[in-house]
Amino acid sequence: MTEREVYAGLTEIVRELFGDDTIVLSATTTANDVDGWDSFNHLNIIAAAEMKFGVKFRTKEIEKLTNIGEMVGLILQKTR
């Protein structure tokens, strides 16, 4: 899986979840940058990412995430 594919996959999830096809994710995007990305939807995004990329996150890993770039990095590391 390439970095580009992971971004595309996450973008699809976030767009679908918030019903907004204009959302663009970059490495520095944080939850605060996206309307509606609260703690409840954060769990949904994590769950969807696990199903989308066929990975399982450890709680410790999730707690450390601060932006999309780190999340992409984590997924890449797990799908390698």
Next chain:
Amino acid sequence: MPDKTAASAGLHDPLPLYWLPAAEDWSDRIKVLEAEIDPNAAWNRALTLASFRADFIRTCRLDRTIRRLSEASSEVLNGKRIRLAILGSSTVAHLVPAIRVACARRGILASIYEAEYGQYLQELNDTSSGLHQFVPTAILFAIDTYHLTNASTESAASLADKHATDEVLDRLVDCWRLAHNAFQCHVIQQTALPLFPALLGNNEHRSPGSRYSRVTIFNNRVRVVADESNVDLLAIDARAAQDGVALWHDPVLWHRAKQEISPSAALQYGDLVARLLAARQGRSYKCAVLDLDNTLWGGVIGDDGLEGIVLGQGSALGEAFVCFQEYLWDLGHRGVILAVCSKNDESNALAPFDRHPEMVLKRDEIASFRTNWDDKPANIRAIAQSLNIGLDSLVCIDDNPFERSLVRRELPMVAVPEMPEDPALFACCIADAGYFESVALTEEDQQRTRQYQTNNARDVLTRQSTDMPTYLRSLQMRLLWREFDVVGLQRIVQLINKTNQFNLTTRRYTEAEVLAVMNDNRKFGLQFRLTDKFGDNGIIAIIIGTSEQTPEEIRLDSWLMSCRVLGRHVEEATLAVAVDLARSVGAVRLVGDYYPTSKNEMVKEHYAKLGFTAVETRGDGGSRSVLDLSQYRPPELFMAIQRENHSD
């Protein structure tokens, strides 16, 4: 396990609602829905979209619109409204979208209230609470297993305590009573997930106070106590046992987010809740409309005959069909109406019911029996009318994707499950889909099929028309033809010798005789393959022509077709190919014969329908017809025609 592939939005959904069809244009449909301003139109679109497969994220997206509609209080939508309160002890928010979408799937617009978790007793007792202000019409006690089994107050001495669950059950009964008294509403209790590790192992029951045993005991006892209290159960323990507990509960998520039920099980959970609510609203499906060939038995009764169909002991496939019939028989005897709708001659279709020794279903178990060559939606309308039930209480069970897709398109209110490839999984699929959810077993239910059959007036039907042309144009059909060749030889011989119904002359050919056609330049043999957006139907038609008499005239020695592709105007396209070929060799007319047999009545008017003129009619009902090629113009053909090249 059933075929559970193909999640729709790219999520690898371990527990998809696999009986729902996928919508290729889901993304377009959701956008149209989201842009719809009129609430009634939006609700109708949402209902339709909810009946297609969607993964967790898409379900969340669809729910946004449905939630908006449910909050627009004054609008009277043509759906049943319910107000569901969820009283829980841990996180359930991630399950709510799936519940609301599953309710829409059953025509129910649900407003949902989530009590603050762990506050359910206070909310029930306090008349100024959010719960009381909400005024629920249904309450779901979704109390997690840790809480239910009091797992935190465990002591070593209690491991042998047989009464460890008593107090919990007593408290629940009090809660149920409070709910009934305050709201006179439907009360649902969720069972406990078996999520604790065992202490003893195989003989865990010898430690009745262990966490593991307390779940087992709780689940046994709650079934008795709930019945005494007029409370319905949401049996997630049974469902998780079938799916695998690990797919329902993930300890990591429990500790991270207090989600007892994993998002991966949310869709299943939502549908379980909705079918229970629907059952109490009288909105469960009432009638299974059954196809025959390759649904109730293997093979085609019209072609294979009573001895040729696959049904009964002695073959794996035959046994699988018996098993499915047994499940349907059981459903019938607990109140589900059984109807038959199949493209067949009625006498052929009835024969197995009356005379096949392995048939489980008999005629008097079928409340409405419609077998003819009309299109399926027309027949389904007629069935609903003759039984005097709504189309939205029918489930159409058919192995053929063409028919399923047509029914969905014409009658979106009819449930049409995707069927597994293997008949061994049919019963499981119908059960998993939960169409016929019922909360009680009544005497009346057990008599129902018979009642309907007595009342069933078969005739006098006003028929609405089905828009077949539009459907056919949407199928992307291609008719691929080539002359007889060695590659196709086996299939050609098989089709020629087993096709009885759509067969004009019923001339049989051996392999050697087919080879002889290939080597005779006064003869031609054509094989036709039909593909469509559902896939490749294989070789489905054969024509053998000969110009032995005179080069100006081609006699159609054989013309036959598989009944699988009836009603799709393949005949017209086939003729167009034959005409082109005849013209290219200088012929000016085609001559076709019809020789009646006990099975080919359906093609009696074949040549007349195609524009041939009858020149001779025989005493046995047979006829000879001629087509003047200078007058022939093809009608609208609903498929592309293409010569297929095979390099063999």
